[in-house]
Structure formats: structure tokens, C-alpha cells
Amino acid sequence: MIEPGPGSTLPTLLARLEDHGVKPGDVRDVLVTHIHLDHAGSSGWWARQGARIWVHPIGAPHLVDPSKLLASATRIYGDRMDVLWGEILSAPADRVTAIEDGAVLKLSGLEITAVETPGHASHHHVYRLEDVAFTGDAAGIMLPGNRWVDLPAPPPEFDLEIWRVTLDKIRALGLRKLYRTHFGASSNVEEELASFEEVLRRGVEWVREMLERDTGRDAMIEEFTRRMRDLAARTGTNEADTVAYELANPRSMSVDGIARYLRKRRTA
Numbered sequence: 001m002i003e004p005g006p007g008s009t010l011p012t013l014l015a016r017l018e019d020h021g022v023k024p025g026d027v028r029d030v031l032v033t034h035i036h037l038d039h040a041g042s043s044g045w046w047a048r049q050g051a052r053i054w055v056h057p058i059g060a061p062h063l064v065d066p067s068k069l070l071a072s073a074t075r076i077y078g079d080r081m082d083v084l085w086g087e088i089l090s091a092p093a094d095r096v097t098a099i100e101d102g103a104v105l106k107l108s109g110l111e112i113t114a115v116e117t118p119g120h121a122s123h124h125h126v127y128r129l130e131d132v133a134f135t136g137d138a139a140g141i142m143l144p145g146n147r148w149v150d151l152p153a154p155p156p157e158f159d160l161e162i163w164r165v166t167l168d169k170i171r172a173l174g175l176r177k178l179y180r181t182h183f184g185a186s187s188n189v190e191e192e193l194a195s196f197e198e199v200l201r202r203g204v205e206w207v208r209e210m211l212e213r214d215t216g217r218d219a220m221i222e223e224f225t226r227r228m229r230d231l232a233a234r235t236g237t238n239e240a241d242t243v244a245y246e247l248a249n250p251r252s253m254s255v256d257g258i259a260r261y262l263r264k265r266r267t268a
Contacts, residue, residue, distance in 0.1 A: 060098040
């Protein structure tokens with residue numbers, strides 16, 4: 001399994017696995033692109049069922065002891081933690097394996113390569129299976145049936161320059177198809193990566209301009225949201241899907257993440 005998701009979606013995941021005749025104990029390996037709760041929150045539960053959890057070395061300790069991860073998330077989500085993410089369990093240390101960039105996992109007759117892809121998070125891997133890649137958040141967010149590739153840039157690790165290197169790295173893999181965790185498969189790889197890189201560039205420019213004008217946070221979020229909606233509309237994204245994008249990827253998170261990145265660079 002690649003990307004177990006949060007504890008809140010576990011009942012749905014178990015039901016869909018059952019549709020395929022798969023019981024929890026049948027899942028022997030779980031690959032996590034990065035440890036943000038929407039991607040990896042149920043990892044501890046799967047580890048306790050006996051699965052091996054494969055994860056970036058920076059992320060591994062936080063699956064074994066998620067206290068810092070939970071404290072950070074609680075500062076952001078407050079009393080919505082349970083509803084959004086469900087129960088977050090620690091993973092037994094002997095069920096968690098850290099994997100480096102370029103590691104090849106030979107699982108169930110498949111060869112899956114871990115590709116280190118920071119920018120969204122320092123502990124991010126893309127998993128390559130032949131000419132297909134499971135990209136987590138490294139190639140952005142795209143709702144099925146849309147052409148708009150949205151920018152997830154939460155604090156504290158967003159980094160424009162590093163993410164651009166990551167996009168070049170993904171391009172160099174010669175992929176036929178991307179599977180984004182948010183949400184599903186798409187085949188216009190070159191076009192989507194170029195579109196996403198443009199959104200990445202514009203998003204940072206907009207926040208930089210607003211910081212230079214000393215715009216307050218609420219006004220920054222409002223203006224950033226409006227500009228993102230305008231970009232999405234140019235690709236044919238309808239109003240309902242625009243709202244869905246914003247539910248999946250709150251604009252406040254990206255404004256905070258980009259602003260933190262720019263302030264750090266200015267201080268440096």
C-alpha cells in the first residue's frame with residue numbers, strides 16, 4: 001500500500017480493501033511519501049497489524065513517537081484534530097524502516113524506487129514503479145476531471161528553490177503517468193509539471209508582493225485566494241471544484257508557509 005492516509009479515513013479504506021478480498025493482515029508493506037497526517041496518520045495502526053512501514057529517514061522517528069508531530073498539528077487544527085485525522089497511533093520501532101534516496105524495494109514481485117523529492121517537506125519521497133510514479137504532494141494537487149494543478153505550501157518546510165529542483169528530478173524520470181495522493185491518476189505529465197511550476201512561481205511572487213506592502217494576514221489570505229481562483233478559472237475549473245480544492249488545500253496554509261519561507265530568506 002502506498003499512502004495509508006489518516007485514521008479518519010481508515011473505515012473507508014478497509015471497506016474498499018474488503019471489496020478486493022484484502023484483509024488488514026494481508027497488507028505487509030506500507031509506503032509513506034511523507035509524514036503529514038493526511039498521508040501517513042494511520043501508519044501506526046497498520047504497523048500494529050504487522051505491516052512494515054517504509055519512510056524517509058527524517059520522518060521515521062516521528063512515526064515511532066508522533067508527539068511532536070501531533071503537537072505541531074494541534075497548534076494548526078486545534079479542536080478539529082479528531083474529526084480531520086482520527087486516532088494517531090505510534091508505530092512499533094521494529095516495524096518502521098527508513099529508506100534513502102534511490103533505494104529499490106523489491107516487494108511482491110515489484111521493484112519500487114524511492115526518489116527524494118523535498119520542497120513541500122524535507123522528508124518527502126516519490127515512489128517510482130517503472131514509468132509510473134506515486135507523487136504524494138511533490139507534483140501538486142489536482143481534482144479528477146480538471147486541468148488545474150494546485151499548490152500545497154504549508155509551513156514549516158516549503159522551499160521554492162528546492163521544489164524546482166524536485167520538479168526537474170521528476171521530469172528526468174521519463175514518466176508516463178502520475179498518481180497524486182490528492183487525487184488519482186493523470187497522464188499529461190509534462191504539461192502538468194509545467195503548469196504546476198508556474199503556479200508555484202506566481203504563488204511566491206504574490207505573497208512576496210503582499211509582504212512588501214505590509215499586508216495583514218487576513219487580507220493576504222483573501223487576495224491570495226482571489227488570485228488562485230482567477231488562475232483556476234482560466235483552466236476551466238468550475239466554482240464547485242474550486243471550493244473543493246480550497247477544502248482539500250486551505251489557502252491560509254499556503255500563505256503561512258510561503259510567508260514563513262520568505263521571512264526566513266530575508267533574515268538570512
